[in-house]
Amino acid sequence: MVVQVSQPTYEQKTQAIARELISATREKRSLFAQMRDQMRWDDRLLAFAMDNPGLRVQLFRFIDCLPALHSKAEVARHLQEYLGDPSVELPEALKGLLNFANADSVPGQLAATTFSKAVETLAHKYIAGETIAQVIKTLDRQRQGKLTFTVDLLGEAVITEAEAQAYLNSYLELMQQLTEAAKKWSPVEAIDSAEGEPLTKVQVTVKLTAFYSQFDPLDAVGSQKKVSDRIRTLLRRAQELGAAVHFDMEQYVYKTLTLATLKGVLLEDEFRSRSDIGVTLQAYLRDSYSDLQDLVTWAKERSTPLSVRLVKGAYWDQETIKAVQHDWPQPVYSQKESTDANFERMTRLLLENHAHLYAAIGSHNVRSQAYAMAIAETLNIPKRAIELQVLYGMADKLAKAMSDRGYRVRVYCPYGELIPGMAYLIRRLLENTANSSFCGKSRGAPGRRTAHGS
Amino acid sequence: MALKQVRMQLGQTYSPLVNGEFVSTETQADSVNPSNPAEIIGKVGLLSQEQADQAIAAAKTAFPQWQATPAAERAAILRRAGDLMAERRSELATWVMLEVGKALKQADAEVSEAIDFCHYYADEIERLDRGYDYDLAGETNHYRYFPRGIAVVISPWNFPIAIATGMTVAALVTGNCTLLKPAENSAVIAAKIGEILIEAGIPKGVFQYVPARGSTVGAHLVKHPDVHLIAFTGSREVGCQIYAEAAQVQPTQKHLKRVIAEMGGKNAIIVDESADLDQATQRVVTSAFGYSGQKCSACSRVIVLAPIYETFVRRLVEATRSLNIGPAEDPSTGVGPVIDAKARDRILQYIETGKAQSQIALEMPVPATGYFVSPTIFIEVAATDTIAQEEIFGPVLAVIKAENFDQALEIANGTDYGLTGGLYSRTPSHIERSQREFAVGNLYINRNITGAIVARQPFGGFKMSGVGSKAGGPDYLLQFLEPRVITENIQRQGFAPIEGME
Numbered sequence: 001m002v003v004q005v006s007q008p009t010y011e012q013k014t015q016a017i018a019r020e021l022i023s024a025t026r027e028k029r030s031l032f033a034q035m036r037d038q039m040r041w042d043d044r045l046l047a048f049a050m051d052n053p054g055l056r057v058q059l060f061r062f063i064d065c066l067p068a069l070h071s072k073a074e075v076a077r078h079l080q081e082y083l084g085d086p087s088v089e090l091p092e093a094l095k096g097l098l099n100f101a102n103a104d105s106v107p108g109q110l111a112a113t114t115f116s117k118a119v120e121t122l123a124h125k126y127i128a129g130e131t132i133a134q135v136i137k138t139l140d141r142q143r144q145g146k147l148t149f150t151v152d153l154l155g156e157a158v159i160t161e162a163e164a165q166a167y168l169n170s171y172l173e174l175m176q177q178l179t180e181a182a183k184k185w186s187p188v189e190a191i192d193s194a195e196g197e198p199l200t201k202v203q204v205t206v207k208l209t210a211f212y213s214q215f216d217p218l219d220a221v222g223s224q225k226k227v228s229d230r231i232r233t234l235l236r237r238a239q240e241l242g243a244a245v246h247f248d249m250e251q252y253v254y255k256t257l258t259l260a261t262l263k264g265v266l267l268e269d270e271f272r273s274r275s276d277i278g279v280t281l282q283a284y285l286r287d288s289y290s291d292l293q294d295l296v297t298w299a300k301e302r303s304t305p306l307s308v309r310l311v312k313g314a315y316w317d318q319e320t321i322k323a324v325q326h327d328w329p330q331p332v333y334s335q336k337e338s339t340d341a342n343f344e345r346m347t348r349l350l351l352e353n354h355a356h357l358y359a360a361i362g363s364h365n366v367r368s369q370a371y372a373m374a375i376a377e378t379l380n381i382p383k384r385a386i387e388l389q390v391l392y393g394m395a396d397k398l399a400k401a402m403s404d405r406g407y408r409v410r411v412y413c414p415y416g417e418l419i420p421g422m423a424y425l426i427r428r429l430l431e432n433t434a435n436s437s438f439c440g441k442s443r444g445a446p447g448r449r450t451a452h453g454s
Numbered sequence: 455m456a457l458k459q460v461r462m463q464l465g466q467t468y469s470p471l472v473n474g475e476f477v478s479t480e481t482q483a484d485s486v487n488p489s490n491p492a493e494i495i496g497k498v499g500l501l502s503q504e505q506a507d508q509a510i511a512a513a514k515t516a517f518p519q520w521q522a523t524p525a526a527e528r529a530a531i532l533r534r535a536g537d538l539m540a541e542r543r544s545e546l547a548t549w550v551m552l553e554v555g556k557a558l559k560q561a562d563a564e565v566s567e568a569i570d571f572c573h574y575y576a577d578e579i580e581r582l583d584r585g586y587d588y589d590l591a592g593e594t595n596h597y598r599y600f601p602r603g604i605a606v607v608i609s610p611w612n613f614p615i616a617i618a619t620g621m622t623v624a625a626l627v628t629g630n631c632t633l634l635k636p637a638e639n640s641a642v643i644a645a646k647i648g649e650i651l652i653e654a655g656i657p658k659g660v661f662q663y664v665p666a667r668g669s670t671v672g673a674h675l676v677k678h679p680d681v682h683l684i685a686f687t688g689s690r691e692v693g694c695q696i697y698a699e700a701a702q703v704q705p706t707q708k709h710l711k712r713v714i715a716e717m718g719g720k721n722a723i724i725v726d727e728s729a730d731l732d733q734a735t736q737r738v739v740t741s742a743f744g745y746s747g748q749k750c751s752a753c754s755r756v757i758v759l760a761p762i763y764e765t766f767v768r769r770l771v772e773a774t775r776s777l778n779i780g781p782a783e784d785p786s787t788g789v790g791p792v793i794d795a796k797a798r799d800r801i802l803q804y805i806e807t808g809k810a811q812s813q814i815a816l817e818m819p820v821p822a823t824g825y826f827v828s829p830t831i832f833i834e835v836a837a838t839d840t841i842a843q844e845e846i847f848g849p850v851l852a853v854i855k856a857e858n859f860d861q862a863l864e865i866a867n868g869t870d871y872g873l874t875g876g877l878y879s880r881t882p883s884h885i886e887r888s889q890r891e892f893a894v895g896n897l898y899i900n901r902n903i904t905g906a907i908v909a910r911q912p913f914g915g916f917k918m919s920g921v922g923s924k925a926g927g928p929d930y931l932l933q934f935l936e937p938r939v940i941t942e943n944i945q946r947q948g949f950a951p952i953e954g955m956e
């Protein structure tokens with residue numbers, strides 16, 4: 001069923017919802033700025049990074065290499081090398097901290113300790129725990145706040161077959177422990193059921209390419225076979241335990257093969273009637289709209305719904321650079337506005353096909369979420385067929401405001417150690433300190449996004 | 455698709471092209487598929503010494519005309535050749551894959567490189583052809599480049615289309631009459647280059663395809679008194695020999711020969727304490743085992759800082775173990791065959807030597823058919839061990855531990871060679887030091903050390919890695935040219951126009 005509703009209807013409602021969300025999430029920015037000197041170091045680092053682009057680059061480069069360093073003296077030495085770069089104008093507070101002559105000295109050690117602690121605290125804002133036990137505590141807290149979750153294991157690149165097998169095993173173990181813990185959870189109406197139908201309490205998110213160390217789109221047949229074997233094991237176990245599984249979308253080179261592999265497995269008799277599985281599409285890709293159209297057709301044929309998480313896409317810089325270096329056509333839009341507009345087009349197509357696909361709208365952009373809500377409310381879309389998603393630590397207030405409005409909100413919770421989690425952490429830090437994040441407006445409509453949750 | 459078409463053409467005979475004619479020869483050699491030696495890629499006619507002399511004579515006859523051809527016209531032929539290669543891209547890549555056992559993706563990249571050479575050197579000759587003018591009142595000074603004469607190109611099998619094309623078109627576009635003598639193992643692809651150049655409009659005698667035995671007829675060409683220039687890529691042993699022989703002035707010879715030789719390396723990657731190990735491990739594996747280590751730029755030593763040695767080695771071995779070994783045409787293959795039985799036996803000999811001197815950390819079973827050698831890793835290798843000093847040109851990697859960065863640099867520089875090198879580090883001062891102190895022609899920081907791109911990474915080394923400046927760079931064509939300065943006094947009876955004064 002495709003319902004035709006004219007665009008202006010959505011637009012008015014979108015703006016109204018966005019305004020409400022904003023007033024519910026507004027940070028007191030002036031106070032925030034005044035407090036800067038009393039803030040903890042982790043917050044101060046973020047504030048410095050936002051104020052000074054040169055410092056931001058050096059700071060994040062330093063953070064990237066920090067967990068690889070093996071002694072305080074090394075940390076102190078790198079700190080000076082990165083932040084002492086002439087391109088960086090240091091705030092007084094940092095100058096003071098870096099003013100040591102010898103990396104082995106007491107002031108050097110102090111600087112190393114202060115920074116390492118601050119980065120650790122920073123990491124814990126976006127990483128929901130280092131171990132399963134810790135992440136379960138976080139999930140408990142989230143559920144009390146009426147937020148459901150998906151858990152993602154932060155992994156280093158899978159480059160050996162032992163690692164690919166270990167990745168699978170970790171997920172089997174994770175699902176086991178989460179479903180075990182879930183037995184003790186008291187039901188939360190807002191997230192555990194929809195239209196009276198119970199929903200799976202546990203969801204995990206996986207990266208498809210991590211199931212085979214030699215995953216290579218040029219070896220489509222071989223890669224698909226290896227990956228499919230491991231996915232079947234995962235999906236079977238998930239069903240036994242009662243867990244839902246969602247697939248992330250990674251870099252563009254992997255997209256076609258990722259979709260083909262999942263479509264293949266999900267049409268097999270054994271998995272054809274599973275509705276607790278999801279895939280991700282990235283609106284920054286120029287061909288993502290047609291991918292969604294294909295998926296709608298495919299889902300109709302399959303006749304059991306699948307979830308589609310719609311996101312903008314996390315690898316914009318990487319994709320852009322890669323295409324430039326290889327002299328390839330750009331797979332991503334080059335204007336942020338084009339991505340935003342495509343995200344809305346796709347939101348609409350997805351929601352208007354809610355009988356065939358369940359929508360999961362993954363964004364921290366108030367306008368993007370408001371648009372989805374406007375359609376959902378106009379079309380009276382059943383609760384089962386829509387949920388709103390955010391990343392852990394990226395939009396706490398927005399999550400609460402959306403949940404208060406009656407939506408099922410799912411928080412994407414990554415867990416794991418800092419070294420393998422670094423790529424994820426750096427992406428979040430970049431997103432959270434990008435100037436556009438704070439004043440990103442979309443076509444004159446209110447588009448202010450919540451400040452980073454603190 | 456392309457594979458089917460190319461397979462149907464296997465086993466044909468390729469004759470030398472002398473003075474515009476394909477000539478029949480007394481001897482022939484088979485070029486075979488290293489993944490499956492029973493499959494004959496083509497039969498190649500080998501030039502005799504007498505035919506070689508005829509070819510030189512033809513080149514000599516063609517030279518005045520070619521020299522007088524405007525640079526723009528010569529450049530246009532190169533661009534046409536580049537376009538023709540682009541049209542036949544997948545077919546050519548397939549030939550490369552089958553004849554030298556290179557994975558299709560890399561074979562395809564090589565065809566791109568060959569095309570890039572055509573276009574880049576075409577642009578370059580147009581730049582150089584303008585020369586320099588230093589005119590003043592009453593006098594003009596023109597600095598202009600002229601071709602040297604006859605060039606012999608001796609090309610290797612490991613980049614059978616890219617390097618052969620690059621050296622050949624550089625010699626041609628600069629106005630030299632050129633003889634291409636390819637390695638026997640890749641003579642079929644070289645014949646394809648010939649087909650393309652002819653179709654692009656190279657006149658007869660200007661380009662000649664002269665497959666021949668290197669040790670006899672090849673050596674004869676090098677010594678020939680009418681040859682002006684030898685462009686060579688290959689082993690250090692042969693390179694040094696050519697350099698020495700070319701230096702001997704033969705009776706009737708009235709010039710000194712120019713030799714451009716690219717001869718390999720013992721390339722190292724340093725993995726620093728602050729390295730991103732995810733990346734370092736993957737890229738060391740690619741650099742060491744891509745095309746079975748048979749690239750001049752391949753990594754054969756990895757120098758690892760002590761604090762991360764154990765962690766790195768464990769992962770390196772596992773990552774390499776996860777590579778699929780098989781025929782080049784199988785898309786899942788990570789490590790294909792080596793070029794021939796001789797190469798295989800030589801590499802296996804080095805592996806035996808390695809076992810005697812250090813500790814083997816990885817060796818895997820390989821297919822029985824084809825010239826396969828397992829990707830092999832040695833650990834606890836001393837910087838002075840044979841396998842850490844001599845070029846092996848196969849899938850053998852020596853892991854060396856360094857106590858600190860100073861020592862790492864010292865080990866890296868401690869061989870006869872200076873071609874490529876790599877550094878994985880996130881320590882700004884180390885990155886800076888390596889730029890000054892790591893003595894290699896091409897230094898790659900935080901990326902793989904193979905896969906140089908024309909113009910972006912002009913390629914070539916020094917020390918025992920070669921003489922001559924970088925292929926695909928702004929100085930390359932200069933080596934094929936002889937500059938002359940023409941000064942003219944333009945005063946007549948004390949009269950000359952003076953610029954700026956009417």
Ligand SMILES: Cc1cc2nc3c(=O)[nH]c(=O)nc-3n(C[C@H](O)[C@H](O)[C@H](O)COP(=O)(O)OP(=O)(O)OC[C@H]3O[C@@H](n4cnc5c(N)ncnc54)[C@H](O)[C@@H]3O)c2cc1C
Pocket residue numbers: 247248249250280282284309311312313314315316332333334335336337338339362363364365368389390391411412431436437440
């Ligand atoms: C629950 C959840 C799951 C996610 N899963 C995935 C996943 O599987 N795969 C994935 O790739 N990402 C995933 N993401 C991340 C997501 O893609 C975005 O990086 C992130 O959410 C920021 O987008 P936004 O809508 O919140 O913010 P906004 O500030 O509105 O948008 C930022 C985004 O706009 C796009 N953009 C920025 N500059 C430009 C430009 N010049 N031209 C064109 N486009 C531009 C980029 O995609 C950038 O991320 C997920 C996000 C969430 C919330």
